[in-house]
Amino acid sequence: MKKSIFSILLLNLGFSVFAQIPQGYYDAATGTSYTLKTQLHEIIKTNHVDRTYNGLKDLYKSTDPLNGFRDKYYENDNTVLDIYSENPTGRDPYNYIPGDNLGAGQEGGGYNREHLVPQSFFDEYRTNPMRTDAFHVWPTDGKVNGWRSNFAFGEVVNRNSASACNSGATNTPCKSLNGTTKGKYVYNDDITVVEPIDEFKGDIARAILYFTTRYEDMMPDFYRTTRSNSKVMFDGSRDKAISDEFLSQLLTWHVQDPVSQRELDINNLIYNYQGNRNPFIDNPEYAQRIWGTLSSTDFNYQERPDINVINTNNNSVIVELKNNDKKIDKVMVYNMNGQMVQENVNQYNQNKLEVKFQSKGIYIIKIVGNGLEVNRKVVIK
Template sequence: MKKNYLLLLLLFTAIGFAQIPSGYYNTATGTGYTLKTQLYNIIKGHTNNGYAGLYTTYLTSDVDNFYENDGTILDMYSENPSGTDPYNYTTGTTQRCGNYSVEGDCYNREHIIPQSVFNEQSPMVADAHFITPTDGKVNGMRSNYPHGTVGSATYTSQNGSKLGSSSVSGYSGTVFEPINAFKGDIARMYFYFATRYENTVSGYSYPMFNGSSNQVFTTAFLNVLLAWHAQDPVSAREITRNNAIYARQGNRNPYIDHPEYVNQIWGGTSSSDTQAPTAPSSLTSTSQTANSISLNWTASTDNVGVTGYDVYANSVLKTTVSGTTATINGLTASTNYSIYIKAKDAAGNASASSNTISVTTNSGGTGTATELFFSEYIEGSGNNKALEIANNTGSSINMSIYSIKKQTNGAGSWSTGLTLSGTLATGSKYVVVNSSISSSCFSTSAANISTTATELMFNGNDAVGLFKNGVLIDIIGTFNGGTANFAVDVTLRRKSTVTSPSTTFNLSSQWNSYSQDTCNNLASKMALPIQDEEIVEYSDEIVIYPNPSDGNFTIGYGDSISYSIEIISFAGQKVFEKQNTSDNAVSVSHLSKGIYIVKITTAEKTLIKKIVIN
């Protein structure tokens, strides 16, 4: 299900995917087929990772961080852009299983240009730029048929991809037609193949090819591909895929980086169009969260037609959309972004920039999640072991129905479980540490739970689960994953793009990794900010005294006034609350020793102080 069409997620920034190298296209200066040959010389000679290596590439190139955003395999033949996917595939468990009798059994590798066309020769047979993961059943139904427009369908997949009689002018055979959301993706894969293999493509026999090394395609099929390229502009998914494959193969699909090259080489109805669209106007931000900004603007006009809009934040291309709204995801909380839009037409002409707006994301904890989830994991030296749970639901959560369980060495049953307690305020973190954790890593007094229970004695091959009413809702590691380490001597932090728990662990799509004993972020997101550092501090008439070493303190003020008070643990848990009281004595003898934040609110002011219970 597509949450917002063509969302950007700059995963390649977070996990090191390479972007376009400076000067990569400097020699692409020609026009027509001369330009195509120049591009061939730029992208030829890529690294061949082998046919089996495709599955490794898919771990970064074809992960669904754009629709369900659930880390599953992104399959163009099963993805439903406007609703719930009929089925999903997880990496490593449902690939190549050999059972393709119905959709949803297994996924395999789909050669957009069938491998029989080039006799399964290398490097074509393993070139990820035109080989994608797809459902095995649909892949088999597509078989070796060309891609084109279907007149009468004989088979329709669960996401609407069709096989049937051709409506392509001059071709009466069977064709396969993908859904609209991926027609441009597939067209640009064909254009890539025609360019990367310019030196051999004239010898390939295929209904879509004309036997030449320049135009490559028959006129009828070329017109189909040009139309698909124009109607489905480059998406954030393609940008991410191109970067991921470049990191593996060392070459790029130039028609994703520069969509205008298509019409500069093959012409089409817009090949002589040199007039750029007008600049988009009235750009505004309609909403912001901690990690996203939603936008709206007034459409551009063009002498032929606007095909899309490029959305930039801090001068970096974030996404391309076809309409006049967009949402930029994967942003950093409490960060200012300068945003502008450019329109483009089918010929690749780009408009001037729209007005630039300055937008700051929310500070976090705004309630975008539906459930608690693990937000940090520390498996460090000695007993430096800690778990952090985040509440971004928008509501306070009773922790007593939650527990943490561990499976030892990737085998056997879950442990009895460590039951949690208290109330976790929205926007706060719940921290559980091994009671022998080094003080240089984290203070046990700042934890919600400090324990030597087996659940906090985990190693790099012990799956750890978060349970709600005895049901697993989130996991770090793979249950029954064996003795292989998934995270040893490492700190893991949940990516900002993850807003819900998952019972399937995916390191690359869900987590950022840090070196051993990286402890500085643990419990860093507080429910309330510390605005001053004094333990006892006067603020006009309000004063807190003394420091509550005996478990009690007094709130003093000049006049008898009504106030409300909240006490928050240093890990973000609300541990005390009293509303609309004038009683100045506060008893905290029930609280364990540690650092706490006190928030006092009157009709006129709010005071935030730090106290230490010894």
């Protein structure tokens, strides 16, 4: 039977409604550009409690309902949500139970604690709190973590031609079982990078933006003393911190992949654990206010055959789900600063929905539901 198209219930909501930001937490964040970055540095440095490295293992296996390090978003099986093995469109190639032994061996042989900004970058200062800061230390498969080594994150050239990684991931471009790819940087083939799957690019970008802000006062010394391959992501300055070659990449990922429920949960979990927050999760527009807007929005992102997004002539798009194993709960609309400007609830539980826009422009829509998180760019003319 042909299903009707229903417009989804539209709610105009400020993003911070969902993030549970403590009252007054960002009151001092009044500036722009690098003045704002320094203000945020002072805010998130204050009350940051230095936890132990072993404490991270307990954090990952916490039964707190806010524990975004466990899978409550895709399979919803409470296994470790590993960015290197999560398969958003089907069965994961392997799973880890929180509390499993840490390890490496072969892919799927054990998970460990990965520093998204590698420890080698702050080698001369390989101490807390950088080493134990949960905002950039995540549970990941040990073997893929080893393949990533201390290389930067970035977009890989010829990613679609990647084969499975050999034991040392020397056959680049190569990929893990969920498609995480290692190869040459699309903007500079002298640089080796690792490209995560689309679902986690914004998450990683915001973790790195957090790191450069939280450790703003230490970034020049990290850069001066390190020989880490990840050095290419940074420029040695306290203020801008991120190199031109990677700033556009991180800001693009930040906009393309808006803040997810997983990140909201992690932000609140870590706030309760170590006393500070990631401001780029709470207020995504801070990235634009500090580093400026994207020079180009000419990107395609996260193509999936089971989701169609079709423009109409009525300042709207039709979102069509072609997967009976999934369902749409809501569609959020984000502007190009990363701010959510609409939340659209699928009140009739339909698989073909019309999302109306209040004004013309370029937007990112995030389609979420049972085992579903898809982002698409939408242009309303």
